[in-house]
Amino acid sequence: MNVIDIKGRVVDENGKPVPGVTVAVKGTNKQTITNEKGEFTLAGVEATATLTFSSINMEPFSLNVSGQSEIIAKLKTKTSELDEVQIIAYGQTTKRFQTGNVSTVKAADIEKQPVQNPLLALQGRVPGLVVTQNSGVPGGGVTVRIQGRNSIRSGNDPLYIIDGVPYPSQLPTTGNDGVFGTSSNDGNGNPINGYGNPLNYINVSDIESIEVLKDADATAIYGSRAANGVILITTKKGKIGQMKLDVNLQKGWGKVANKWDMLNSRQYLDMRYEALKNDNIDLSAQSNTDANYYDLLAWDTTRYTDWQKTLIGKTSDYLNLSGSVSGGTNTMQYLISGNYHKETTVFPGDFNDQKGALHFNINGASPNEKFRLQFTGSYMVDNNHLLITDLTRAAVQTEPVAPDLYNADGSLNWAPNALGNSTWANPLVETLRKYKNVTTSIVGNTILSYQLFQGLDIRGSLGYTRLLTTDFQALPLNYTSPENRATGLRGAVYGDRDLNSWIFEPQIVYKKSISRGKLDLVTGGTIQENNSEAGSVVGIGFNSDEVLENKTSATQLFPGGQYIVKYKYSALFGRFTFNWADKYIINSTWRRDGTSRFGTSSQFHNFGSIGGAWIFTEESWIKKQKAFSFGKLRVSYGTTGSDQIEDYSFLSLYNFWSAPGLPYQNSIGTYPNGIPNPYLEWEETKKLQTGVDLGFWSDRVIVNITHSRNRSSNQLLPFALPSTAGYTYLNRNFPATVQNTTWEFYASSSNLKTKTLEWATTVNLTIPKNKLVAFPDIETSSYSTGFGGVIIDQPIGIIKTLHSLGVDPSTGKFHYADKKGNSTSSPLFPDDYTVLMKTLPRFYGGIQNSISYKGLELDFLFQFVKQLGTNYSFNSLARLPGQFSAGTSNQPVTVMDRWQKPGDLAQVGYFTTGYNGYMTSDESYVDASYVRLKNVSLSYELPAKWLQAVKMKTCKVSLQGQNVYTLTKWKGLDPETQSIYSLPPLRVLTFGLKVGL
Incomplete structure (x- = not known):
């Protein structure tokens, strides 16, 4: 039996040394591990033996000694996700050996x-x-x-x-x-x-x-x-x-x-007119210079x-x-x-x-x-x-009947009333x-x-x-x-x-x-x-x-x-x-x-x-x-x-x-x-x-x-x-x-x-x-x-908040549960704020x-x-449905599911220019x-x-x-x-x- 001593080196595809590789003689218990330079030695190995190379990061590899006393083994890096390099604090590792959560x-x-x-x-x-x-x-x-x-x-x-x-x-x-x-x-x-x-x-x-x-x-x-x-x-x-x-x-x-x-426009005007009716306000008795009614009296409602x-x-x-x-x-x-x-x-x-x-x-x-x-x-x-x-708020809240942005001469339109006062803040003024x-x-x-x-x-x-x-x-x-x-x-x-x-x-x-x-x-x-x-x-x-x-x-x-x-x-x-x-x-x-x-x-x-x-x-x-x-x-x-x-x-x-x-x-x-x-x-x-x-x-x-x-x-x-x-x-x-x-x-x-x-x-x-x-x-x-x-x-x-009981079918007001569970339209803070969101x-x-x-x-x-x-x-966005302040009064279409008469089962309270109990x-x-x-x-x-x-x-x-x-x-x-x-x-x-x- 011809026995030899082997000196070897293990490298990767780029020729760089691979430390920590287990080198074993197949069919025996003889093995060793490569050092930092990828080097290893094995004594008393049969000249016809087969060496196996294994490492978690590398593909398995076998090599017949064939009487060689010096060996260079080139291993391929594993492509597993587990062996991808991960950068960590002051160093790097792989998912395979990571002890932390990265x-x-x-x-x-x-x-x-x-x-x-x-x-x-x-x-x-x-x-x-x-x-x-x-x-x-x-x-x-x-x-x-x-x-x-x-x-x-x-x-x-x-x-x-x-x-x-x-x-x-x-x-x-x-x-x-x-x-x-x-x-x-x-x-x-x-x-x-x-x-x-x-x-x-x-x-x-x-x-x-x-x-x-x-x-x-x-x-x-x-x-x-x-x-x-x-x-x-x-x-x-x-x-x-x-x-x-x-x-x-x-x-x-x-x-x-x-x-x-x-x-x-039609829905918006219906909301506004209905709010005035609910509040017993006679629109014909109001002035077009009153800021509360610019949308209905000073602006073109057909726009x-x-x-x-x-x-x-x-x-x-x-x-x-x-x-x-x-x-x-x-x-x-x-x-x-x-x-x-x-x-x-x-x-x-x-x-x-x-x-x-x-x-x-x-x-x-x-x-x-x-x-x-x-x-x-x-x-x-x-x-x-x-x-x-950001003009997003203006895009959402500006009334659909609001004035045109520009005058005929190309200047910004401030829509002045009879007194010469502007009836709105033109949103494009922000571009100036x-x-x-x-x-x-x-x-x-x-x-x-x-x-x-x-x-x-x-x-x-x-x-x-x-x-x-x-x-x-x-x-x-x-x-x-x-x-x-x-x-x-x-x-x-x-x-x-x-x-x-x-x-x-x-x-x-x-x-x-x-x-x-x-x-x-x-x-x-x-x-x-x-x-x-x-x-x-x-x-x-x-x-x-x-x-x-x-x-x-x-x-x-x-x-x-x-x-x-x-x-x-x-x-x-x-x-x-x-x-x-x-x-x-x-x-x-x-x-x-x-x-x-x-x-x-x-x-x-x-x-x-x-x-x-x-x-x-x-x-x-x-x-x-x-x-x-x-x-x-x-x-x-x-x-x-x-x-x-x-x-x-x-x-x-x-x-x-x-x-x-x-x-x-x-x-x-x-x-x-x-x-x-x-x-x-x-x-x-x-x-x-x-x-x-x-x-x-x-x-x-x-x-x-x-x-x-x-x-x-x-x-x-x-x-x-x-x-x-x-x-x-x-x-x-x-x-x-x-x-x-x-x-x-x-x-x-x-x-x-x-x-x-x-x-x-x-x-x-x-x-x-x-x-x-x-x-x-x-x-x-x-x-x-x-x-x-x-x-x-x-x-x-x-968030501490109230528990809503919905809109009262008899009054059209929002009602809430007090701390005892009773219905009320005037809840108390903080006693009745019992719901956690x-x-x-x-x-x-x-x-x-x-x-x-x-x-x-x-x-x-x-x-x-x-x-x-x-x-x-x-x-509410900025105003309750029915309220008006120029540039902030439009509402989502969902508000049209509102209370109008006793017995109505609605999601939204009655329209008003004032307050309908919403909280x-x-x-x-x-x-x-x-x-x-x-x-x-x-x-x-x-x-x-x-x-x-x-x-x-x-x-x-x-x-x-x-x-x-x-x-x-x-x-x-x-x-x-x-x-x-x-x-x-x-x-x-x-x-x-x-x-x-």
Whole structure:
């Protein structure tokens, strides 16, 4: 028998070493594991033996020795979803070995959606994540919640990390908001226009993947910044290969997807005349100069205008052009990309939002690959020339008999009465307001690393972010009604904000294979400083509309809102991960945080987590079964925290007081701003999660089930003060505890896979529950009163309301149940407010299908939400049916089901110009659940042989749709926004061409 000693090396398809591979001699008990360099040795092996190579991440491989003493084995990487790389805090892993709760959305799915905020690409795709689009205006606000709402009042936004650098979760105000009485927020406080979510300033085309970190195992290493979860955004990097040029063009259009059935002219007039009759008002005895009767006596009642078509019915234009150049060698890779985006609105006029972006990445390494450098940067300029006032409310509420928008000479029609007074505020007057907003976003990170010896690296990263905004808004003289222009003043506000931050994080990374185990250690520190400055200047007394942008042309200038804030943060952190035999995994993290938002006695706090996973299908006693191809149990517990309150709350500060006409003797005064509280402490969230991950039929079907229970305590809340204190509130900690429990279900299936045809499906479902677990002495606090008070064992945001008994058939008045259940038309507050309405989603999720045949690919995503919403048939828009105030009096057609005579069984009380007993009740809320065809993408990639003649590498044409169709019983413009103050998400259709050279 010829016996030899074998030395070998295992590499992947790219020639890179593969550590942790089990190398065994077939038919014997002899085996070993490759080291960090992929090397192995086996002594005393028969020259004719067969070696088998196995690893969870690689395809099984066999090799006949054939007398060779030196062997190189090349393995193929498994294509299972379980082995896809997942980015985590300060590192990466795979789904197979992940001990935490992390969801990933790749560029392939992001690029199929014509959206300009990357958060919108996550809707319906991630269990445990709720993303709500607050407005369909370009750059509109987006609300994000990961596994529910943890805080009663303070910030609930997640932490955003872009290429390792923290990015703002909210935009600071410029002091320019609401100066002229119309805020840049809608009536529900939802940001519109340029004041939306900061992620609007990140170019979607540059993103490689987005990871959503949810449990303590995944987030605790970020400490106090991660109580509400973490969203990691990784941008595209250069790759080894020849230089490649990619160009992508998308052209499309957007429309309001749904029209709300409002009263036409005949119905509106019937409502008004009936209201006058019910109130015994003789219309012939009224004057056409009385503002209460403009619609009936001063306006042309034969007119009809479809205001939804007129004010929000235009087709918006969508243009997106991007290009990139990339390539590199083993020691140097690069990527440079650019993007231009322009989007108009559905409002009248020439309004648009334009963005220009640059992105670059350079990866370098020394010849021996011990020293590495990575430099990544993203730059965007957003020019916002949008209408500052959303016209959706006017489109819904303006009376169908309202005057024409224009006079015969083309000027705006103010419809003056006999006295020369305007009888309405022409909605197009808002198009005369001048508004410009320019925002510059910069994100950059430099990472240096050096390998001291095999397995030990030292690295340091220096990151920088900046959001710089300048904006201008003005009221020209023609914004004022004609009768007031003689005494009116032109005015303008010039605002700016500058939020910049730098962060330095040194780290030590150690990796070691120990027998059949793999050890991974990370330790490091964080030093971060945020600087925020914002302010505005108010100018009045301009002599011409043409000089409004020039502040020196004002006769008077006054400082508006101004502030300068510095926030400092520091931390030490570490992570310990040990994987034994790809079977048992333990992961532990810790962090000690320091913040400048608390006094010296509470500036520092410790956070940490421990998580474990057991891949039970690697046990010898279960490997022979055929039910599972993969099975893993995981559990984690840990703490995160929050310091999301106003800066300097623990100090006694003074503010400057100044406004137009108010300085005393030309001096700016100061006044104390709040009572200091040096005893403020961190909010703390304790997270417990358990889960099971299963694979079936060689991992063709993957199922994940996760249960989480998060408890947030030591709540940071404003404490209401008596009026005699001179201040309205004091920030302090309350011993209240908010609990969120969540069931998350995720399944992916490769339904069909042949050489030419593939069909895959993913499904996710989340069942959340939120409640206030404890709040000692809640009865004596301000949080137990009012419509939005909190209640033990009930969700945060619970609404206390009346129980409706409907319309009294004998009187036509709304009746309600008092606390004893008796009928009354005059319920008492708060005694009779006994019904609790839960408006948080009951469950939500999505279903995605991807079908490809040769070069043709079809992908479609359905999003679904089960929830309650506002019932506008009962919850009045601005006026009760029959009341009138110009521009706000139209009603949904459902109000025609009203009481007219004794004995009528109606949903709506009698029409009146006064009051019919209507009050908000449980009947003001209705099922607002919906199923939405969120995205459809159809593409065709031309065969390579067709492209050779024109020297192209790739060419793909595509058709994409967003918010294509919504199935719902809810009555209104959109069940997601449920607002008459903001534009609903638009239905967008785009055609695309992507070329690779």
